[in-house]
Amino acid sequence: MRAEVLLALLPALGAHGIRIIQSNDDGWAEQYVRSFHNALIASGHDTVLSAPAENKSGTSSLDAEPAPRDSPCQYDSCPAGSGPIGRDETSPRLNWVNSFPVTSMRYGIDTTGPQFWNGEAPELAVSGPNVGSNLYLAVRFSGTVGSAVYAAKDAKIPALAFSGASDGTLSYASPEEQRSKVYAELATTLTNAVIASGKPYLPEDVFLNVNFPKAEGQCTEASQFKWVLSRINVGLFSSPDTEQCGGTRLPTETSVVDTDGCYISVSVGDANDKTTASAEKQAVVLKKLESLLTCLP
Ligand SMILES: *[C@@H]1O[C@H](CO)[C@@H](O)[C@H](O)[C@H]1NC(C)=O
Numbered sequence: 001m002r003a004e005v006l007l008a009l010l011p012a013l014g015a016h017g018i019r020i021i022q023s024n025d026d027g028w029a030e031q032y033v034r035s036f037h038n039a040l041i042a043s044g045h046d047t048v049l050s051a052p053a054e055n056k057s058g059t060s061s062l063d064a065e066p067a068p069r070d071s072p073c074q075y076d077s078c079p080a081g082s083g084p085i086g087r088d089e090t091s092p093r094l095n096w097v098n099s100f101p102v103t104s105m106r107y108g109i110d111t112t113g114p115q116f117w118n119g120e121a122p123e124l125a126v127s128g129p130n131v132g133s134n135l136y137l138a139v140r141f142s143g144t145v146g147s148a149v150y151a152a153k154d155a156k157i158p159a160l161a162f163s164g165a166s167d168g169t170l171s172y173a174s175p176e177e178q179r180s181k182v183y184a185e186l187a188t189t190l191t192n193a194v195i196a197s198g199k200p201y202l203p204e205d206v207f208l209n210v211n212f213p214k215a216e217g218q219c220t221e222a223s224q225f226k227w228v229l230s231r232i233n234v235g236l237f238s239s240p241d242t243e244q245c246g247g248t249r250l251p252t253e254t255s256v257v258d259t260d261g262c263y264i265s266v267s268v269g270d271a272n273d274k275t276t277a278s279a280e281k282q283a284v285v286l287k288k289l290e291s292l293l294t295c296l297p
Contacts, residue, residue, distance in 0.1 A: 017044035018195055021108040021122035021157070025101040025130060025143025027055045028094065029077035031170035031177065032129040035184035036162070037094070040126075043188050048116050050108025052143075053078065053086075053096040055169075057130075061146040063106065066099040075171040087112075101127070101143035102150045109155045124201060125151035126191060128162035129183040131169060133211050135254045135265075139232055140274050148207045153271035158202040160194065161269075162187045164212040165257060179215035185222040186212055186264065190292070197288035203281045209267040211257050219262035226294045228256045229286055230265035231276040242282035245295035250282070259296055266293070 020040055024033040028051035040047040053073040066084035073096055078086050085107065088094040095112045097104040105125065113122050130144040139145050148161035164183040190210060194201050202208070209232060213219060229244050230253040240248035253265035268277040268285045276282075286293070 016195065017046055018123040019113065019117050019120060020045045020047045020124045020126060020191070021105065021113045021151070022047055022049045023051045023101055023105040023108060023125075023127050023147045025052065025055075025057050025059065025127075025147065026169070027052055027074040028096040029074040029172045030055075030131060031172050031174065031180045032131055032164065032183055034172040035176060035180040036126070036129060036187050039184040039188040040191065043192060046117065048093045048095065048108060048113045050095045050097060050104045050112045052101055052104050053098045056100050056143050058141050059100045059143040059146065060141050061102055061149065062100045063102040063150070064099055066097050066103060066107075069098045075173060077172070101147035105147035105150050106155070109151065109157060122157055124191070124195065125155070125157045125159040126162065126187070127159065129187055129212065130163035132163065132167040133165045133257065134161065134163040134209065135211055135257065136233060136252065139209060139269070145207070145209060145269075145274060149269070149271045149274060152202070152207040153205055156204070158194070158200065159207040159271075160191060160210060161207060162210045162212070165214045166216060178220055182215045182220065182222050183212055186225055189222065190227070190266070193289055193292050203277075203284050205271045206277050206281050206285070207269045207271050208285070209253065209269045211253055211265045213257040213262060213264065225262040225264050227264050227266055227289070227292045228296055229282070229289070229293050230256045230267045232267045232269055233275050235276070238276065240279055241276075242279045242286055244286060248279075251296055256296065261297065263296065
């Protein structure tokens with residue numbers, strides 16, 4: 001079904017679709033971001049993608065005005081000489097920016113998204129799923145995290161960053177792989193849980209850093225995965241975390257995804273410094289997501 005038709009049906013279905021801006025750092029033509037885009041649209045959301053024209057992994061919070069492209073976009077997804085920004089003319093919600101993830105998110109929030117939303121701003125920003133994990137020390141270098149942090153801190157749009165441990169590049173044009181489908185379904189589940197929790201979706205200056213373990217072996221269907229509240233950095237000398245699972249020190253996200261049994265880490269990130277947010281802000285998120293979250297064995 002076409003997105004426009006689906007969106008028109010929404011009121012009849014009683015569903016609550018919202019305006020979502022989407023980016024990533026692996027490039028707009030990467031399969032993970034396209035699967036997630038399609039899943040958000042199928043879930044009734046008014047979603048617009050604005051992502052780099054090619055792989056800009058590891059570019060953290062860099063931001064620079066897009067320059068005209070000489071070469072074709074990633075996977076030949078735009079011809080050579082296509083200018084500084086562009087879109088898929090048959091699916092105009094799919095947009096590329098010839099610059100960094102942060103720049104793509106900024107264009108999406110300020111310019112591209114509002115063209116679809118009667119000039120209004122997005123209600124939520126999502127980034128990824130990244131091809132590969134963004135855990136602990138990798139968080140500060142990640143463009144996936146960088147673009148979510150830009151949205152949360154600079155644009156004041158609540159933001160979710162998703163990453164999947166199963167890597168290996170995949171084009172949007174090749175047949176959809178199960179790992180891409182599963183990560184898209186999981187990312188949509190969390191997105192919908194955040195939306196269902198009501199506004200404000202997240203405390204101010206907070207982003208969620210979500211890492212999926214490998215989608216293989218026992219973990220190939222979305223229903224096999226479990227969600228665990230985690231922290232980004234090791235909390236050796238940090239003040240206590242919010243109380244969860246009988247303690248006041250949350251597990252690190254690395255320990256969550258390394259635990260046997262398809263555990264997803266959900267960290268409440270501080271958009272000011274990309275570390276773990278305060279216990280007070282964690283508590284707000286915990287309350288919102290309580291019905292989804294479990295404890296490690
Ligand atoms: C992007 O480049 C990084 C290295 O810079 C690599 O690890 C990653 O797999 C690449 N992603 C894609 C989708 O090509």
